Amino acid sequence: MNIGIDLGGTKIQVGIEKEGKIIHKTKALLKEKDDLHSTLNQVKQFIEPLTHHKVDGIGIGVPSVVDVEKGIVYNVTNIPSWKKVGLKAILEEEFNLPVFVNNDVNCFTIGEHKFGMGKEYSCLVGMSIGTGLGSGIIIGNKLYAGTNCGAGEIGLLPYKDQNIEYYASGNFFSAFYQTTALDAYNQAEKGNQEALSQWKDFGYHFGAAVQAVMYTYDPQAIVIGGSVANAYPYFEATMKESFKDFIYPESIKKLKIHQTKNEDIALLGAAALVDLSLEHVKGIM
Incomplete structure (x- = not known):
């Protein structure tokens, strides 16, 4: 059993992975994000009760670029005080357990590959759609x-007058419709025609993001997660319609696209960092 931690820009979730499920799960909003000492203490307080169980290590996903070997996180999204934090060293000293740190979307993708919709694929891309x-x-x-844990930043590629993320994330709704993705989703659920039209527009742009993934990595499958993924049924059709311009039609026909089904998948992926990292160490000894 391993402890998994999903640290977002606004919240923290922790739990223990046992036989592919998360037990002893807790979550809360992050407090006092401008104070490094305060946020680190909050993270430690969430972890501490879980260390009383028989666990082998701690895995943590963070929305930032990560020095994976040293466990240092840089410029964590929406946590202003986390400019450069030696998270691995801090937590290992506190809990006397091996700690492994990686990017949060990498953890989501590992979770899908090991426990979720991506188990049957050897080449897989996880796409997390939220604010970004x-x-x-x-x-x-x-x-x-990648070299700096920065591979997969498809959202930052140039697109139209901005970048892909500007059009293919929750930002799209505030930028163009003065609303939020959540409100657009709730209105679409009620059958609101304006909201349904907004999601159709979004689908074309997200289709461009999928095409960028295909040109770059040509995976067998893509698993879509993040808060905006709940609305997938409302943008799936126009996303696929946008593929008509894809230069390799046979490749796009073979591509499988799944919507995540497990709300704990990022926690499972974070916990899996422990076993994956220890297996790597054994392999080079």
Whole structure:
């Protein structure tokens, strides 16, 4: 059993992975994000009760670029005080357990590959749509994170007058419709025609993001997660309609696109960092 932690820009979730499920799960909003000491203490307080169980290690996903080897996180999204934090060293000293740190969307993708919709694929991309757009990459059944843990930032590629993320994330609704993705989703659920039209527009832009993934990684499958993924039925059709311009039609026909089904998948992926990292260490000894 391993402890998994999903640290977002606004909240923290923790739990223990046992036989592919999360037990002893707790979550809360992050407090006093301008104070490094305060936020670190809050993280420690959430972890501490779980260390009383028989666990082998701690895995944590963070929305930032990560020095995976040293466990240092840089410029964490929406946590102003986390500019450069040696998270691995801090938590290992506190709990005397091995700690492994990675990007949060990488953890989501690992979770899907190991426990979720991506189990049957050796080449997989996880796309997390929230306020922004992030991706995790599995190639040959292994996470590909790049030299600086920055691979998969499809959302930052240039697109139209901005970048892909500007149009293919929750930001789209505030930028163009002065609303939120959540409100657009709630209105679409009620059959509101204006909201349904907004999601159709969104689908075309998200289709461009999927095409960027295909041109870059050509995966067998994509798993879509994040808060905006709940609205997938409302933008799936126009997303697929946008594929008519894809230069390799046979490749796009073979692509499988799944919507995540497990709300704990990022926690499961974070917990899996422990076993994956320890297996790697054994492999090079």
